[in-house]
Amino acid sequence: MKETLTTVEGRPVLRIERRLSHPPEKVWRAITEPEHLSRWYPFTATELDLCLGGRIRFDDGRGTAMDAVVTELDPPRLFAFSTNAPAEMSRESADLVRFELSPEGAGCLLVFTQVFDDRYAAASYASGWQVCLDAMEAVVDGRPVEPGYPVAELHDAYFEKFGLDSGTVSETADGWLVRFERQLTQPAEKVWTLLTGEESAGPEVGGPVPQSFTSAKVPAGAVTSVKAPALLEYEWRTGGHTGGRVRWELSSGTGHGARLVLTQTGPGGHRADRSTALAAWRKRIARLAEDLRGLPR
Template identity: 80%
Template sequence: MNETLTTVDGRPVLRIERRLAHPPEKVWRAITEPEHLSQWYPFRATELELRIGGKIHFDDGAGTTMDAIVTELDPPRLFAFSQHAPPGMTRESDDLVRFELRPEGAAGTLLVFTHIFDDRYGAASYASGWQVCLDALEAVVAERPFEPGYPAAELHDSYVEKFGLDSGTFSDTADGWLVRFERQLTQPAEQVWAQLTGEGAAEPEAGDAVPQAFTSKKVHPGAVTSVKAPALLEYEWESGGRTGGRVRWELSTGTGHGARLVLTQTGPNDLTAERHTALKAWKSRIAQLAEQLRALPRA
């Protein structure tokens, strides 16, 4: 995999290279002519004005539309546009999608694809999704049939690890410290919640013992303090016979078809060693959860 994730001016930049056994002029038609672009791009292009400042209108046919503006144009070498995220994509603003075509060999093309966006933790969804799209682009250019696909959970999670999106962070607070993990998952919140609480189990309530799947071996749970299925569960954790702080699991709409998990643990300054334990323990526990979700049928 030659995909890279960097940061430029505070925004994540995904870069993918593809070598195509076709000249740039043929690839150019596949990325700029609506009838060809619509065959492989995530959205169908219903309008495309091929000029700087030209409008592009995308429609997925299921109620979601997206508008874009051509920002760079140098046939048959460079095509880029800024697309405004639809209302449902609350973590994004104006993404930049860029295609650079470089002649390679007698009749080949090196495609350098770049996507600049806002939601760093969605990078694995974008990378795996674009992999599928670029496979389709290659088929369109080669004029061979293909079956539209969906990125496998295994491919998605391989990018989570490749880009270091499985690591947690810690910060100081007014009362001590905060450990935080954010991860895009491959199943919707309802499926994740069922995996954590146990299929068919009674929903936990405030004051109950914490369901085991919401804990780790290194973090000793107290009682549930707050719960709102399938979006939130919070509980106290204990150390040395006293309350150390709180652990909070939150599930919300993510990038892709799965839920976004945000897990936090707070603690006091006199239990700093527990902070390091929490970083290691929760990374392992979330990786285990991701593996369990990969084994489920795609929702």
């Protein structure tokens, strides 16, 4: 299996190639016939009008439904649909999912692609689709679908493989901004509890910063803003004075858990400080991700 993440016309594109030991016609049934599709896809296809422009209705049985539209169709070679596109949105804003099957010996090559907007969700999509495609292959092979996938480990491996853990630096009117965005594998409440400590009364404005929100390379000052379990901001110190602010924000992410945005500001010209910040926070966030993988789902 080969997985890549590229950008086409400003949008991230996830591509997964997989060689299957069955001809395109058999795999085609698994991806287009509701009774087969529902055995490996996490949503049941309650409606699937297999024609160009045809409507698809997915339902997870737990109160979440999703509509899609068939955008490409060439049996048994090509099946594509768009999702997450309300009527007021253009087709260019929709997520595009595409399955392409090519004969290869007695089997076939499956090329799966997904086009979307949220680059930092790429690891969630890649790990989710790997689980789905493994299940689809088991269904086509006539094998039972294996439960208990280590999805958190798979997710974080893709996050690093796609280079999403590197962080960015940008210039601002007042200096520089280091920024990290990461999809986490636990909800915000669990992340907050891990960072503040279960026995802690919680950080307060003007008080000390809990150690888990800090890095030894970025000396912490006092808390300047806090809103559990979504926000903690504090001053960082350099040369005996305030260098800028560090801000942790937790919000809704993909189905894997919360989305973390961590930023640090600094004064212009302090290139050594911003390089230190990039390295320090990359390491700290990687450790947080590792600690979250150890928590029960």
